[in-house]
Amino acid sequence: MRRLIVAAVCFMLVPPVAWAQFSDQAVEKAIEKGVAFLLKAQQKDGSWGIFGDKKQPIHYQVTGPTALASYALMETDVSPQNPKIASALKWLEAQKEDKTYSLGLRANAWLAANRTTRSAYYKHLEKDVLQLYRSTRNGSYHYPATGTPVNTFCNSNSQYGVLGLWAGVQGNAEVPSEIWKRVMGHWERTQNRDGGWPYNNGESTAAMTAGGVATLYVCLDSLFNAAFLECKGNLGYKPIKAGLEWLDKNFTATMKGQKLGHSDMPYYLYALERTGLASGMKYFGKSDWYKAGATWLVKQQAGDGSWNGKWGKTVATGYALLFLIRGRNPVVFNKLEHGGDWNNRPRDLASATLWMSHTFERAINWQIINPAVPVSEWHDAPILYIAGSRKLELNEEQEKKLRTYVEQGGTIVSCSECGGLPFRKAITALYAKLFPEYKLEAIPNNHILYTNKVYFDLPGDRLKFQIITNGVRPLVIHTDVDLPLAWQGRRVATQKYVFEAAANLVRYVSDSVSELRPRGTSHWPENAGSGHTRTVKLVRLKHGGQFDPEPLAYERFARLLGQRTKTKLEVEGPIEIEELAKSQAKLAVMTGVGSVKLTQAQKDALKAFVEKKGGTLLIDAAGGDRDFATAMENAIVDMFGLRRLRPLALGAPLYKLTGNEIAEAEYRRSTKVRLGRSKAPNLKAILVGADDRAGVLFSAEDITAGLVGYPSFSVDGYAPESAYQLLRNIVLSVGK
Structure with a gap:
């Protein structure tokens, strides 16, 4: 492949800019408001109106706004069977269209609708794709797409023509493979020396460059998979590499409103999202492109849920929603x-x-x-x-x-x-x-x-x-x-x-392909910093088995506890059980995997910590490991004799802390199967002293892995938030 050169395609070699203002909750709310705006703005005939003036036929787009609005709404999981979407699709079916923008967007609306309707709109997708295929001679497009090629082009229309063709490929419509060679040739010919692309000639702009890179990735996927079957090193395609470098260099300026050319920010962000997803790039410049774009959109959203742009609220809102929802899809x-x-x-x-x-x-x-x-x-x-x-x-x-x-x-x-x-x-x-x-x-x-x-x-x-x-x-x-x-x-x-x-x-x-965290979110919290109002000491214990399967469980818990309750948790250890008497902590925790046998000295130390020192001992089976749970239950019987472990009643003080009440618990998928419909916490306790204090708390269901916060197919125990809540109440009870 003569066009391939040895090159890397990732440029983020310096610390990224922190988008402190980014909030996934704010993004989710912005999406909800944008969806509500579009649904409310829909006209009685099912459309969102027509763009342009018949007196300027080249810019007159009959179906474009409705196709874009419908496509955006379906991407946000509004069903094609929803009466509003169904009426929009019916309106689109009835319209004759001969403009590239509108055909490209309508093809994507058909594709989105087909996903959950058993391809009910396939014939419409196939028809629009065929019309787009017949409307280009050399891989480029201009405004007209009548089925007869024209001799002029602009790269804005050219990328939308390819968007429609690619929707056809994804929707199993027939698209002759030779079209991709023509498309690739056009974008190679029109690339500027600086690596970017212009509208048709002149200076490179951000939107055209993002569209060019995204288009070439489609061509690369369609034509040259075989070029990478041997291990020849990090091969790169020069036009894509140059385009990505242009976007990287100009990202900060573009986010300030520069380098946009004839387009506006919502239009550019939709192109950027396609490039980011196609390339796998997380950063442009020093910025996470999704967090940067999402933060800008959240700030710019109007009170009615819309965004504004050069082509009106419907178009800008459609582009904004596509960026937010498609970019937010899980990685x-x-x-x-x-x-x-x-x-x-x-x-x-x-x-x-x-x-x-x-x-x-x-x-x-x-x-x-x-x-x-x-x-x-x-x-x-x-x-x-x-x-x-x-x-x-x-x-x-x-x-x-x-x-x-x-x-x-x-x-x-x-x-x-x-x-x-x-x-x-x-x-x-x-x-x-x-x-x-x-x-x-x-x-x-x-x-x-x-x-x-x-x-x-x-x-x-x-x-x-x-x-x-x-x-x-x-x-x-x-x-x-x-x-x-x-x-x-x-x-x-x-x-x-x-x-x-x-x-x-x-x-x-x-644990799932379909229920993952959105892009831009993390289960790992920032450090809580200062401002604590109380301090509680906790000690972790060693034993002869596998005592520390999740070394950072209590680091994450301490950060969450500090953020949410202003409590500073000082974690000691893991230490030997025999050293427990020297610890200043009032709460000791022990976890593990696999069978373990405690020595008599260890049992004596644990019993003394609970009965003589007034400490609280928490034992959980990491991952819900049955062997460890059985071994610990037997050890507890040896230590405390007739005072058997009993289920901790829902009325126990531990579950009734003011402001932190626990009425039910959320369990992992495998645990729900085992426990059935039960939603009650499943802690067991040894009550000690005249006041029947819960001196020993035991959980056969995992708490430790839940504290790390990851989803899991194999863990048998509490879901992460419930694991946090249980330990939070234990810590706060001990720290009174």
């Missing part, structure tokens, strides 16, 4: 830009996530993450994906970031490409260094990961996954099978199980 994979050949298959995750989006009817994304940025920026996604064939190159600081990401609840998934022995040796050595307490072991073919109890039955003997687990969840999943090869080549027909494996991995790690 499932972070692709690590490590120092080796990290990008042999640049479209592997684009292909895998596109298949999952279609299969589960839920848009999901991927992105590239550079190890130079803080770990706090990695938590968009539950999975960090590492691939390569050559030696993996990470420095000490970057290696520590990988462990921190995992300890904060993430999972690493890695693949050796092209049978690369150097990568295989380097990645296994890295795992041994990062997690010396655990082993990388082969997953047996009957493991639940390979079964339809997750999503799909899979051939384990072909996938050959290996796992590192802390006994609670997967920390690492690795394979030396070249899965990215099938994803890059879109081999769904011959290797569908590889795509199904991606879905099983996502659910096994995060």
Whole structure:
């Protein structure tokens, strides 16, 4: 491929700008208000009106506003069966259209409607796509799209023509592959020397450049998958690289209203969103493009829920909603830009996530993450994906970031490409260094990961996954099978199980493909800082088994507690149980995985802490581990004899703290199956002293993993928020 050169496509090598004003709650509210505005603005005939004046026929768009509004609303999960959307679609069906903008948008409206109507609008999609196909000679478009090519063009119309054609491809309409060569040729010819694109000639503008890059990614996906099947290093396509560099260089100026040319900010942001999602880029300039755009839109939204722009409120609001909702869709994979050949298959995750989006009817994304940025920026996604064939190159600081990401609840998934022995040796050595307490072991073919109890039955003997687990969840999943090869080549027909494996991995790690956190949000809180009104001391205990499967559980809990209750939690340990008498803490916590046998000295120390020192002991089975729970219940009987563990009544003081009452608990998916309809907390207690104080609290259901805050397929216990609430009340009770 003569057009390909060796190049990377990620430029974020400096600390990102923090968008402190970004709020996902504000974004969600803005989306709700925007949807309400569009629904209210709809006319009685089902349309949102016609744009332009018949006296200027080139700019007269009959269906454009209605197509855009309908498309945006359906992307925000307003159903095609909703009476308002159904009437809009009926109106669109009745209209003859011969303008590129409107046809491109209408094709996307048909595609959105088809997702949940068993392709009821397929014939309309097919008709519009055919008209667009016949309206170009050299891959470019201008305003007219009558089915006869014209000799003039503008890059604004040209990107919308391609938007319509690509909707056809996604909706299984026939689009001859040769069209993509013509489209690619047009955008290559019209690119300026600075890497950007103009409207048709002249200076580069942000909207045209974003549209050009997004269009070339469509062409790349359609034409050149085979160019990346061998591991030749981080191959890049020069026009895309130059376009991304232009956007990166000019991002800050564009967000200040410069470089927009003939367009406005909502139009540009819709193009930027398409480029960001297609490229996997998280940053332009020093900014997270989604947080920057979303923050700008939240600030600019009018009181009636609309946005304004050069083409009126309906058009601006449609573009704004598309940016907010499509950009906000969850990210499932972070692709690590490590120092080796990290990008042999640049479209592997684009292909895998596109298949999952279609299969589960839920848009999901991927992105590239550079190890130079803080770990706090990695938590968009539950999975960090590492691939390569050559030696993996990470420095000490970057290696520590990988462990921190995992300890904060993430999972690493890695693949050796092209049978690369150097990568295989380097990645296994890295795992041994990062997690010396655990082993990388082969997953047996009957493991639940390979079964339809997750999503799909899979051939384990072909996938050959290996796992590192802390006994609670997967920390690492690795394979030396070249899965990215099938994803890059879109081999769904011959290797569908590889795509199904991606879905099983996502659910096994995060419990769902369809219910993930929105982009831009993190389960890991900022440090609470100062301003505390009280201090409580807590001590963590060691024992002879696996006593610390989630080392950062109490760090996250302490941050949340400080933010929400102004309580400073001082965490000591883990210390030996025999040293408990020396601790100043009034609350001791013990967790673990696997069977463990306490010594008599340890039992005596625990009993003395509860009965003589007036301390409170909390024991939970990490991950809901049955062996640990059974061992601890037996130990409690040995320590306290006839005072058996009893369910803690809902009327107990622990659940009745003023302002922090607990009436019910939310459980993990697997726990709900086991407990049935029960929503009551399931703590058990040993009551001690004349006042029947809960001296020992025991939970066979996991609390520890819940404190880390990650979703999980395998954990049996409390959902993260309920785990926090239970421990919050325990801490506040002890700290009275």
